[in-house]
Structures are given as structure tokens and as C-alpha cells.
Amino acid sequence: MASLWRYLLGGLGLAALLAGVLAVVYLTAPHAPQPSSDVGRSKTTANKLFVATFEPEKGVIRQGELESWLLTLNTVHGAPVEGAAITISGGMPQHKHGLPTSPQATDYLGAGRYRIDGVKFTMSGWWQLHFAISAAAGSDTVVFNVVL
Amino acid sequence: MSRFSSLLVLVVVAVLAGWGRPEFSDAERQTIASLALSRLPPLKPDTTNRFADVPAAAALGSTLFFDTGMSGDGTVSCSTCHKIDRQFQDDLPQAIGVGRTNRRTMPLAGVAHDPWFFWDGRRDSLWAQALTPLENPLEQAGNRAAFAHYIKARFGERYERIFGPLSDLSSVPANASPLGTDAEKAAWNAMPASQAEEVNRVFANIGKAIAAFERSIAPPQTRFDRFAIDVAAGAEPKGDAAFSPEEILGLKLFIGKANCVTCHNGPRFTDGSFHNTGVPPVAGLPPDRGRVDAVRQVEADPFNCFGAFRDGDASACRELRFMVKAGPELVRAYKTPSLRGAATRPPYMHAGQFSSLDEVVAHYSKAPASVEGTSEIHPLQLSDRERAALVAFLKTLAE
Numbered sequence: 001m002a003s004l005w006r007y008l009l010g011g012l013g014l015a016a017l018l019a020g021v022l023a024v025v026y027l028t029a030p031h032a033p034q035p036s037s038d039v040g041r042s043k044t045t046a047n048k049l050f051v052a053t054f055e056p057e058k059g060v061i062r063q064g065e066l067e068s069w070l071l072t073l074n075t076v077h078g079a080p081v082e083g084a085a086i087t088i089s090g091g092m093p094q095h096k097h098g099l100p101t102s103p104q105a106t107d108y109l110g111a112g113r114y115r116i117d118g119v120k121f122t123m124s125g126w127w128q129l130h131f132a133i134s135a136a137a138g139s140d141t142v143v144f145n146v147v148l
Numbered sequence: 149m150s151r152f153s154s155l156l157v158l159v160v161v162a163v164l165a166g167w168g169r170p171e172f173s174d175a176e177r178q179t180i181a182s183l184a185l186s187r188l189p190p191l192k193p194d195t196t197n198r199f200a201d202v203p204a205a206a207a208l209g210s211t212l213f214f215d216t217g218m219s220g221d222g223t224v225s226c227s228t229c230h231k232i233d234r235q236f237q238d239d240l241p242q243a244i245g246v247g248r249t250n251r252r253t254m255p256l257a258g259v260a261h262d263p264w265f266f267w268d269g270r271r272d273s274l275w276a277q278a279l280t281p282l283e284n285p286l287e288q289a290g291n292r293a294a295f296a297h298y299i300k301a302r303f304g305e306r307y308e309r310i311f312g313p314l315s316d317l318s319s320v321p322a323n324a325s326p327l328g329t330d331a332e333k334a335a336w337n338a339m340p341a342s343q344a345e346e347v348n349r350v351f352a353n354i355g356k357a358i359a360a361f362e363r364s365i366a367p368p369q370t371r372f373d374r375f376a377i378d379v380a381a382g383a384e385p386k387g388d389a390a391f392s393p394e395e396i397l398g399l400k401l402f403i404g405k406a407n408c409v410t411c412h413n414g415p416r417f418t419d420g421s422f423h424n425t426g427v428p429p430v431a432g433l434p435p436d437r438g439r440v441d442a443v444r445q446v447e448a449d450p451f452n453c454f455g456a457f458r459d460g461d462a463s464a465c466r467e468l469r470f471m472v473k474a475g476p477e478l479v480r481a482y483k484t485p486s487l488r489g490a491a492t493r494p495p496y497m498h499a500g501q502f503s504s505l506d507e508v509v510a511h512y513s514k515a516p517a518s519v520e521g522t523s524e525i526h527p528l529q530l531s532d533r534e535r536a537a538l539v540a541f542l543k544t545l546a547e
């Protein structure tokens with residue numbers, strides 16, 4: 001019986017050592033950019049000028065389809081932002097390539113809502129869309145993560 | 149029950165439950181299902197070509213596709229390079245029409261699902277694509293005035309039943325085109341605008357008829373698809389649908405470590421987009437910069453979606469409208485080809501650079517730098533066994 005305990009303890013010790021080694025390797029390994037856990041569809045812009053919401057116009061994302069999305073802009077006080085100039089860029093940070101299309105803000109739909117047309121996600125993985133927004137209140141930027 | 153027989157029961161249960169069938173994670177199973185032909189959506193209507201789904205137009209298109217009269221010297225048709233018994237390609241590194249071109253003939257199965265045409269996407273519709281070889285001096289080497297005369301003389305009645313009355317072409321020069329020889333260009337420029345417009349309309353309709361025919365060319369079901377349907381349903385693939393251990397390893401690499409599925413995704417095994425993968429140029433061919441030059445060409449094409457010969461409204465032109473027009477990523481970027489049937493149609497790449505799948509897989513494993521621009525792929529260090537497994541898997545897409 002004593003020898004069985006000894007083996008068990010030995011096993012536990014080895015497991016702990018392995019876990020320690022793995023932890024050190026993991027913590028010191030160079031890290032590729034990771035998809036931010038931040039996949040929220042609504043966020044405050046970088047300089048806190050606007051609250052932006054970005055969502056697919058049809059509610060679902062279909063890979064490989066040219067789709068329109070809606071960007072809704074409000075001031076931090078909740079007033080809709082009208083007459084904004086919006087430019088869009090982005091890509092896949094882990095693949096180091098840009099967007100396969102050039103999405104544009106094509107229509108103002110009222111109530112701070114802008115149609116962003118020409119969005120296409122050709123691959124599964126982590127995509128980023130960067131918006132540069134210019135309106136009466138000033139200019140600001142916001143980044144949305146989309147994971148397919 | 150003795151301890152030994154319980155153990156035996158456990159082993160038997162385990163064998164029945166999993167060991168006899170390929171083991172895939174849920175994520176792998178989902179990816180495999182996403183590649184099955186049964187997931188291919190039905191062809192979308194092409195509103196820019198109101199004859200796209202008109203059977204009489206497809207029938208005329210098929211006649212024109214195989215007609216060597218549709219060339220400058222009467223010897224070349226679409227089917228010269230797009231051979232019906234060879235997956236609509238010609239097995240040559242570079243296509244040979246009236247002359248030798250600088251690009252590999254693309255197969256046509258499922259082509260109507262593409263947003264862009266040719267290796268570099270220099271046309272934005274199937275009908276605009278079909279027009280281009282007709283006037284390329286290395287392909288069919290004709291000119292649009294001659295084609296209009298030929299259609300009227302040879303297929304006038306069939307044409308008019310589909311597209312409406314043909315105007316009197318008796319004052320149209322025998323040979324004229326804005327893209328032809330100097331004499332053809334001069335003849336074209338001397339034509340009244342209304343006459344040029346009429347010739348262009350007949351020419352566009354030739355493309356629309358050929359496109360209607362090409363829409364019917366669909367990829368066939370393969371061993372992979374029978375395998376994938378079973379895997380997706382959680383059933384055990386049987387008979388020829390069952391994969392060998394090597395084919396399973398190849399599939400796992402394809403959708404895993406080798407990252408092939410990043411670009412070769414969906415039921416057609418293509419993302420329909422353009423990538424620089426460091427494929428070397430071919431010595432002796434003219435400079436070829438891929439997509440970066442094609443964006444100018446498609447913008448300048450009078451038969452593009454924004455042009456006067458589109459049917460329907462401009463809402464169909466979103467691919468062209470939202471096209472990426474500039475950027476270093478377009479340099480030497482070429483369209484991701486479908487891998488369906490690829491195993492039985494060497495050579496590979498946009499100018500037939502590689503003569504076997506082994507060479508293709510070796511290229512992607514090694515990932516050399518591009519001669520111009522930046523390759524998107526990274527070295528994989530695949531073993532001999534892994535490269536052979538990838539090739540074995542690719543063969544299941546051609547059986």
C-alpha cells in the first residue's frame with residue numbers, strides 16, 4: 001500500500017512540474033495578436049465623442065456574401081449624430097491582410113443610422129473594421145471586431 | 149460480471165462508438181460540412197443579363213460556344229480551350245487559341261457563382277467575360293463588326309426570336325472594332341454612333357447567350373461530398389465514401405495545420421477573392437502583375453456593370469462599386485481557384501507553373517517570397533507523409 005501512495009505522490013509531483021513548465025512556456029512565448037474578447041456590437045469611440053453600434057442589416061452574417069451593415073451614431077448624451085462623414089478600413093490582423101472589398105457609408109437612414117454597404121467577409125476568423133467618423137461634434141475613431 | 153469481462157464490454161463499446169469511424173472535433177465536422185457540394189446555394193439570378201435563364205438563349209449560347217466560325221480565322225471556338233470532355237479546360241500550361249496566351253485556361257464548373265472572371269478578375273460578369281476572348285488576337289482573334297455580320301447571316305432567325313429584331317447591318321464595315329488592328333479601329337471610328345451602338349448590342353447579346361449556356365455547367369458530386377454528408381450527419385461513411393487513414397490525415401491538414409481552407413473555403417473550395425501566394429512568373433511570358441492591373445481593365449470595360457449594355461438596374465453592380473481599387477495586396481494577386489476536379493487537370497496555377505499536385509503542395513509548404521508584392525502564405529514545414537496525405541485528400545475531390 002505504501003508503495004502505491006508513493007507512486008501517486010510521484011505522479012502528482014510530475015504533473016505539477018509539467019504544469020509549471022507549460023505555464024512558463026505559455027507566459028514567455030511571443031504572442032500573435034488575439035481576437036479581442038471585445039466583440040460587442042456597441043461601444044464608445046476612442047475619444048469618447050460618440051456611442052457607435054455596428055450590426056448586420058439583415059441580422060445575420062453570411063460568409064462570402066456582399067452585405068450591408070448599419071452603423072448607428074449617438075452622442076454620449078444619446079442624441080443621434082447627423083451628417084457624419086465616415087470612412088471604413090480594416091482586415092484580418094492574424095492574416096495580415098486588408099478587406100476584400102471597400103465598404104462605404106451609402107445612405108443616411110435617419111435617427112443616427114448609416115448604411116455601410118459592400119461589407120464582405122471571405123474567410124472565417126477574426127476581422128476588424130476601423131471607422132473614422134467626422135461630425136459637428138468632432139472627429140473620432142472606433143474599431144469593431146467580428147469573429148466568424 | 150468479472151472485472152475482465154466489464155473491461156472487454158468497455159473496449160467493444162468504444163470500438164463501436166468511435167474507433168471504426170474517423171474522429172473529428174465538432175469544429176472540424178462543421179468545416180467539413182461547409183465544404184460539401186450539397187451546401188452550394190442555388191445560382192442567383194443575373195439581373196444584368198435578362199436572358200441568363202432563358203432556355204433558347206442558352207441553346208444559342210451553346211451553339212456559339214462550340215462554333216469555330218466565332219473566330220477571326222474560323223478555327224477557334226470557346227470549346228477549343230474549354231474542352232467539354234476535359235472539365236472545360238485544355239490541360240496546357242498556357243492556353244493556345246489563334247496564338248499562345250500567357251494564362252492557364254480556367255475550368256467552367258460552377259463558374260456562374262463567381263463574382264469576378266479570369267484569373268485576375270478583369271471582368272465583372274460572365275457575359276462580359278465571354279466577349280473578351282472573341283476579340284483577343286491570341287484567342288479567337290475576331291472583331292465585333294464581323295461577329296455581328298456572322299450572327300445575322302448564320303443565326304439571324306434564332307437570334308431575333310430571343311433578342312428581337314436585328315437592324316440592317318449592310319452599311320456596317322465587314323471588320324471593325326475599337327480594339328482591333330489599326331484598320332479595324334479606323335473603320336470603327338468612322339461608323340456613326342448609332343451603328344456602333346447596334347454592333348455593340350449584338351456583341352453584348354452574344355456574350356449573354358454564351359453566359360446563359362455556361363450557367364448550366366455545374367460541379368459534379370465527388371467522393372468527398374458523399375463522405376462529408378455522412379460526417380455532417382454523424383453517420384459512418386460506407387463503401388467508396390469511406391476515407392483511407394491517409395485521406396483523413398490530408399483532410400485534417402487541409403482544414404487544420406496547413407490552412408488551405410482559409411482561402412479554399414465553401415462548397416466550391418474558393419473564397420472568390422485574390423491573393424498573392426508567391427507563385428513564380430514564367431520566363432519568356434510578358435510581365436504579369438495580376439489583380440493590380442485588372443482593376444483598371446474592368447473599370448474601363450464598356451460592357452461592365454455600369455455600362456450601357458447591362459439589363460436591370462445598377463443595384464446589381466455592388467461588386468464593382470465596392471471593389472478594392474488600389475493597394476499593395478493587389479500586386480501579383482490571382483483568384484483562388486476551385487479545387488473540385490483539380491487533381492485530374494494538371495498543370496496548375498495561373499500560368500501552369502506547376503505540373504503536379506505534389507509541386508503545388510511543396511510550394512505551399514515552402515512558401516517562397518513573391519518576386520513582387522508580398523506573399524500571404526507562410527512556411528508550413530510539412531513532412532513527406534503530410535504532403536502526400538494532402539494530395540491524397542485532393543484526389544477525393546476529383547473522384
Ligand SMILES: [Cu+2]
Binds near residue numbers: 095097123410
Ligand atoms: Cu484572412
